[in-house]
Amino acid sequence: MTARVFIDGEAGTTGLQIRERLEARDDIELLSIDPSLRKDLKARAELLNAADIAILCLPDAAAKESVSLIKNGTTRVIDASSAYRIDEDWVYGFAEISAAQAQNIAQARFVSNPGCYPQGVIATLRPLFENLLIPADFPITVNAISGYSGGGRTMIEAYEAAAGKANAYMPYALGFNHKHLPEMQKYSGLQTAPLFQPAVGNYAQGMVTAVPLQLSQLSNAPSGAELHAALESHYAGRDGFVEVAPLEAIEKREEIDPQVFNGTNTMRLHVFANDARQQAVLFAVYDNLGKGASGAAIQNLNLMLGIDQTKSLQRG
Structure with missing residues (x-):
């Protein structure tokens, strides 16, 4: 039919x-x-x-x-x-x-x-709240960057006209009242909205969201392995497009590039942690015009x- x-x-x-x-x-x-x-x-x-x-x-x-x-x-x-x-x-x-x-x-x-930004935030945080690794009232900050295509036709035309002279990293929503906040809060499971600081890069499409976690604020701080296991368990066996990268103790990873999944529907999640310092960062990489x-x-x-x-x- x-x-x-x-x-x-x-x-x-x-x-x-x-x-x-x-x-x-x-x-x-x-x-x-x-x-x-x-x-x-x-x-x-x-x-x-x-x-x-x-x-x-x-x-x-x-x-x-x-x-x-x-x-x-x-x-x-x-x-x-x-x-x-x-x-x-x-x-x-x-x-x-x-x-x-x-x-x-x-x-x-x-x-x-x-919304484009909320998906990465929700994908990384919701499994942690559901597994009680982080309380719902935990203060959350989100840093993110997207290609200029996310700003619609006017922004696309402005960046393409400026070409290589356009700002390579333009923070915005500095009044901290972005329209995606209610969505992030509701579906992540947060009691209050996160501090969300997005930016536009001088490239057409692709996105990274980053959620840093000061786990030392918790009396029973989860390890990086526990955070990673919660994500793996949450998305295991699903037929969709969210996947979890292996947990590795490395200083950099080139594939955390906002453009790496352009033209696809893949979203890849990463966990990096220093258990001794009780700190972690959760990344989501995906195409803002795709997934x-x-x-x-x-x-x-x-x-x-x-x-x-x-x-x-x-x-x-």
Whole structure:
């Protein structure tokens, strides 16, 4: 059976990548809107209600508008905006977050695609809280860097125009009120939001999140091996794309490069620790436009269609 899919906002970076991945599939009929009618509510409503699954690649307000235009009880939705990520009526679209989440997504009508930064933070922290290695009230800091594609068309054009003269490392969100904070807090299991300090690099796509842990603040500090074992156990046997690198006592690792998994849906987690100093850092490396955006949407689409969740997706 062919599924009718409408990408509302297909002209944006995420929408274009989703369309590119789906165009060759014979199990999907892509519904397209005349470019001149992209802002026409009637035309969008017709396609939204004709689709089996609508994928929304829009700003938050426009995504909410699209949902309001769906008047039937059958169109299913994957929303790539942040409009519904902590909404209890929507299923969070990070399939590897728990043993049951892939099935929850498969059965859902409304799925909220995760944000790019939160996925790495959630992937590294949630298993530690679930295994009681770190208390939920532990103060958490997140440092991260992403390619400029995460900033949308305006930022992409600015960086490409500047070429080699663009800032190689541009910290932002220095008011510490980033829109991803509620999502990070809820799905990691934190009682309070982390201190989140992201940056943009002078490269197109790819991402690293880093979570440093001052374990000496704990009366019963976990070892690096215990942190690593919790991650390995959490993701063992899952059919998704999150993998855990071996625990090694090394000073540097070249593959902690934000661009190493570009074009794939792989997310690799690393644990580095000094037990004597009771310190550790957790890294997640992945493509902000792959697992962080369009790849996650395709994975969720596959689950909702009841097929292999890895279809049309590459591993690193």
